Amino acid sequence: MEALGINAGNLFVNIICFAIAYLIIAKLIVKPIKKMTDNRKEVIDKGIADAKIAADLRENALQESEKILNAAREESARMLKEATDQIAQMKEDYRKTVDAEVSKELRDSREYLNKERELMLSNLRGQIIDLSISGAKKILGEELSMDEAKQHKLLNDLFTGIKNGSIPGIDRLPNNLTKMEVTTAVPLTDEERAIVEAQLSGKLAEGVVINYVVDPKILGGIIIHSGDYLIDGSVLGKAQDLKEALHKR
Numbered sequence: 001m002e003a004l005g006i007n008a009g010n011l012f013v014n015i016i017c018f019a020i021a022y023l024i025i026a027k028l029i030v031k032p033i034k035k036m037t038d039n040r041k042e043v044i045d046k047g048i049a050d051a052k053i054a055a056d057l058r059e060n061a062l063q064e065s066e067k068i069l070n071a072a073r074e075e076s077a078r079m080l081k082e083a084t085d086q087i088a089q090m091k092e093d094y095r096k097t098v099d100a101e102v103s104k105e106l107r108d109s110r111e112y113l114n115k116e117r118e119l120m121l122s123n124l125r126g127q128i129i130d131l132s133i134s135g136a137k138k139i140l141g142e143e144l145s146m147d148e149a150k151q152h153k154l155l156n157d158l159f160t161g162i163k164n165g166s167i168p169g170i171d172r173l174p175n176n177l178t179k180m181e182v183t184t185a186v187p188l189t190d191e192e193r194a195i196v197e198a199q200l201s202g203k204l205a206e207g208v209v210i211n212y213v214v215d216p217k218i219l220g221g222i223i224i225h226s227g228d229y230l231i232d233g234s235v236l237g238k239a240q241d242l243k244e245a246l247h248k249r
Contacts, residue, residue, distance in 0.1 A: 161222025183213040183223040
């Protein structure tokens with residue numbers, strides 16, 4: 001080694017010094033730096049992990065808030081629809097109630113007016129008969145051979161269309177009729193209605209109720225109507241038949 005110009009003693013000392021310096025550097029500098037670096041890495045890794053957790057929590061919170069918001073919107077829409085439907089139903093119920101009340105009042109008014117009208121016609125019935133007899137006597141003088149009771153009966157039969165306790169033409173009606181309307185110029189008395197119902201009882205199906213109508217325009221007599229079947233025994237109908245017969249001549 002001396003031939004190479006290297007001093008073995010100096011080399012050994014240098015090696016020892018280098019080893020000591022390395023150990024000092026490794027112990028006092030490298031190791032603390034490595035530890036500090038590891039700690040820093042742990043802090044950074046923990047920060048990254050915490051940030052990821054925070055980001056996940058934020059994403060979950062956003063999703064949950066969106067779900068809550070959507071649920072709130074749906075519930076609000078449902079409540080609004082229910083409220084709208086309830087208001088519409090309340091309006092419809094109120095309208096039906098008002099319509100029913102108005103219809104009832106109109107029906108009651110019509111029934112009242114019809115009853116008043118029939119009562120007035122019933123009261124006028126006797127007066128009309130008396131006036132007719134009185135007018136006939138004035139026209140014919142005292143030549144009327146028929147007594148007043150028979151005259152009353154004759155005019156009464158003319159007004160009601162019931163002659164000698166029967167209605168002409170009833171036999172033309174078939175049996176088992178499902179509806180029946182009887183029209184007269186004046187209201188029939190209970191006795192006269194009993195005669196009509198007795199005459200028609202064999203022609204009606206079970207449970208059918210006769211509908212009585214008062215129409216002064218027919219002047220007198222009786223009209224029986226059931227579907228396609230019609231018996232016109234009214235004074236107006238007979239006058240029209242006579243008018244048509246005269247026009248044909």
